[in-house]
Amino acid sequence: MPLKRLTQLGVPVGIVMIVVMLVVPLPAVVLDLLIALNITGALLVLLVAMFVRRPLDFAAFPAVILVMTLFRLALNVSATRLVLLDGYAGKVIDTFGHFVVGGSLIVGLIVFSILLVIQFVVITNGAGRVAEVGARFTLDAMPGKQMAIDADLNSGLIDEDEARRRRAEVHQEADFYGAMDGASKFVKGDAIAAIIITLVNLVGGFAVGVAQLGMPFGEAVQTYSLLTVGDGLVSQIPALLLSVATGLIVTRNTGDEDMGSDILRQLTANKVPLRVAGFAALALCLIPGLPKLPFIVAGGIMLLASARVGEPEEPADTGAELEPVAVADSPEMLASEIQIDPLGLELSADIIDLVDTATGGDLLERVKALRRKVATDIGIVVPPVRTRDNLDLPLRTYAIKLFGIEVARGEAPSGTVLAIGDYLSALPGEPTREPVFGLDAKWIPAEMRNQAELAGATVVDRSSVVTTHLAEVVTTHAARLLGREDVKLLTEVVKRTHPVVIEELTPAQLSLGEVQRVLQALLDEQVSVRDLVRIFEALSLRAQATKDVDALVESARAALGPAIAAPYVVPGEGGATVHVISLEPHLEQRMLESMRLGDQGAVIALDPVTGQHVLTQLARLVTDAENLDVRPVLVCAPQIRAAVRRLVRPALEKLPVLAYTELSGAQQVRAVGTVTAEPTMAVTA
Structure with a gap:
């Protein structure tokens, strides 16, 4: 049988066998083998959880927890059956009951209780809480992450394939943390089941030994209690390993390396804490009565590690001021100076670092990517963006100019990032609004980025803010450019x-x-x-x-044709759908009859009352559609389309006006409403 086929059948067959174990007695030899497999499998899961670089690399972990928990409970049932029927449940359980705890029932119960407290009270409760909070924050942050992906796509930093991959990753992350929230309940329930199973085994063992087999009470306690404790310890060790793996996964942040490498690198990133810890350990040797050697060894290890850690790099001094460049007083130079740049970006003096590559500024590279992105999207060659400093601008401000006239302005304070979302009140910073979509936002210190992301906010760096704003201006004014x-x-x-x-x-x-x-x-x-x-x-x-x-x-x-309607087509189960607002045939006829040729093309000369009435209806229909999260288009006959566009543009600038013939790309046309010439308005649900 091919390996792929075996892989597909392996897990389903294994789950069926686990269910069979719940009702079919197992020989002691087989139980020993399965217990060894259970402990080894739990150790494997723990090691995999430690070596993954991000939680999504182990996306199957919630299902693994369920299967491993079910397997362990099936082993408990099989072991209980052998203990109560034969007074013997295999060599593994017998060894744990006699050798590991020294044959002492009291020691065994204490060790079992300690393991249970560690798993249930410490690890399981903490991991469950982290999984619950992570699931809630991940779901809250999904809309913001989608917007950040769209912003990078619009600015040309990523292509469609990368954007599609990132969107899929966002959905996978939400599904994973949601599943982890539920999987943590399996681990908690497993700990509770361990307590109940142990108590049942103790009581059942006494009853079988004394009532059925006629053993003396002391002998029944010695025989069945030690086996019960051995069974509990054998079960709790893999359960504890799985609990630790769960805690590691839900507390794991995305990094460039595995968990062990990240922990060692971050603990040894600075020599000062290592030196302080080393000298503190040596100072403890001065306390009378304490053994000197252990603290000398621990302190020496810390001091040796601090000697091998390099000094943290100081940030380079990049405060060099821009020196004015002397311009020759020649006609050619003067002529070049008076020329107006089609597109310009001006930065205040304190945010020049955005274009300083020595400090990591990548704004110029992003602007180049933006030009390529715009050329790909709308088909024009965007002129070079002239970037310069402007001492007249207020601090932390940038301005976008079109043919020398400022058309947009925004802020990009140094040392900050822009957090966008609904849960920003707990974050320090200055409230503002995102310049393109007008969303609530806050400029927060750059070092608060991780906290803001954990709080469900979308965090955007300053260069992305400026580039996205510039992309919006270029798209809006493409005709002038x-x-x-x-x-x-x-x-x-x-x-x-x-x-x-x-x-x-x-x-x-x-x-x-x-x-x-x-x-x-x-x-x-x-x-x-x-x-x-x-x-x-x-x-x-x-x-x-x-x-x-x-x-x-x-x-x-x-x-x-269809390329015009494509941006407004919504895919669905019934096929591609476009939501339209139409004009009453009588109103279309009146508009056709009232068309007049003007300097800028044909216009519709309706009487003021009718014209205002039409615009009022359109505005109401557009608002109702947007409240339903629908982006409508206005459709009319091709003969009057351009004139209708000129009529509605002053009041509804962003409302697309399409001709009937341009809807051929949509498989379904869903009416939002109909505009009439009379004071009544027909609306389609």
């Missing part, structure tokens, strides 16, 4: 692989300026222009009939 030179560059890239498409389109039918306006209109409505080939093919066909920008944009959108 697309210049004529950028359009020329994009057309040349397409020309290398599809020369015929470019030759038909420009300059024969459309100029670069007209192509630029179409692409800007698409970007303005958050439509990616990565698929330039299909966009240009659609424009070349439509440009034969008209050069109207709205008409060209609608032809490009029709060519993109």
Whole structure:
């Protein structure tokens, strides 16, 4: 049989055999073998728990606890059956009852009680509490961790595959700690069962020996009590090992090495505590009556270890001030100085460390990754981000500029990280709001990062905050950042692989300026222009009939098709679903009849009362949908889509407006509501 098949059948067959053990008597020789296997298996589980680098590396641990506990209880039942029937339960139990405790019932009971107290009172209760708290904090932190993954994905630090892997890891972590919360109850119940089984064995042994076999009371006590104690000790040793393994797993933090290496590295990280402990041990030798040799040996070990530990590295002095650079007074230099950068990032003097690689600043590298990410997502080449210091900015402040005009501002205090979540009141720091999503947050000292994560908060470093904010600004203003030179560059890239498409389109039918306006209109409505080939093919066909920008944009959108609706499609059991708000046919007809051509394209000239009524209905429907955690889109006829977008944009800037033909990518279309021209409003549940 293949090894994989044996592996698949091994555990199920083993569990069935455990159940059989509960009802079928076992020979003493077989019981000895299974007891040895139980002790060895528990030791193996403990060692695996010590050598894993993170709890998820031993994700099967909760199930292992259940199987091992069931196995041990089955051994207890089998041993009890042999003790009461034959007065003998194998060599292992007999040895533990006579040799390990010296044949003394009192000593055996005391040792058994001590092991039981250690397991039940100390280890099991502590591990159970840690597992319960860990499960609660892990579940509370899930939304924040998901947002942190999305922030790294949006800033270009990770790709889709890495984001998918991290999301799966977050779910696995929540499942693991939830299972550990329940598995800790198995260990606690096992300790309680050990007490009950021992008492039952003692009473049952006395009854069998005295009542059935006619033994004298003293002989019955000596025979059955020692076997009962031996059975209890044999059971408690693997139970204690499993309890310790449970405590190690639930208290294990994610590290780069195994637990033993982490503990030794952190205990010997500084020579001062080792020296103090060594001299303290030597000082105890001065107490009269104490043996000198043990304390001399312990102190010498500490002092020897301190001599082998290096001094902690002092942080390098990176307080060098930025020196002004003398600029030559030449026309060329002056001309370069007066040029306006399309995209700029300015930092106050105290947060220059964000771009100082000597202190670990990686902001410039993240901005480079952001440019690649934006190019992949929306299809434009983001201009280089000019990063400089600005002494006029308030301390700990950064500003994002677009063509020399500030469009966003935020804070990134030195020595802090941003904690995002709902449980921040117990953390020291300054309350604030996350700059992109407006979530409650707090700037906390960097050394409080682990405590904040344990409290369920999402912790983001300063560079990630700035990069995420910059990504949001770039995405929002992508249309303004697309210049004529950028359009020329994009057309040349397409020309290398599809020369015929470019030759038909420009300059024969459309100029670069007209192509630029179409692409800007698409970007303005958050439509990616990565698929330039299909966009240009659609424009070349439509440009034969008209050069109207709205008409060209609608032809490009029709060519993109499902790609436009994809961001708003929600996967589900019934297939891909998009939630839509529609317009009443009578209202669509009125809008079509009232369309007028303006300087910026077609607009809808409804009377003020009707126009306000339509916007009020839309705002109410959007709010109701968002309260249900649904992101709706407004759909209408292609002929009026651009004009409807201009109508609703001032009041509902983030509401997408799609044409009916753009919903082909959705398998299901679910109505959120219908906007009417009358004072009533039809809403679909």
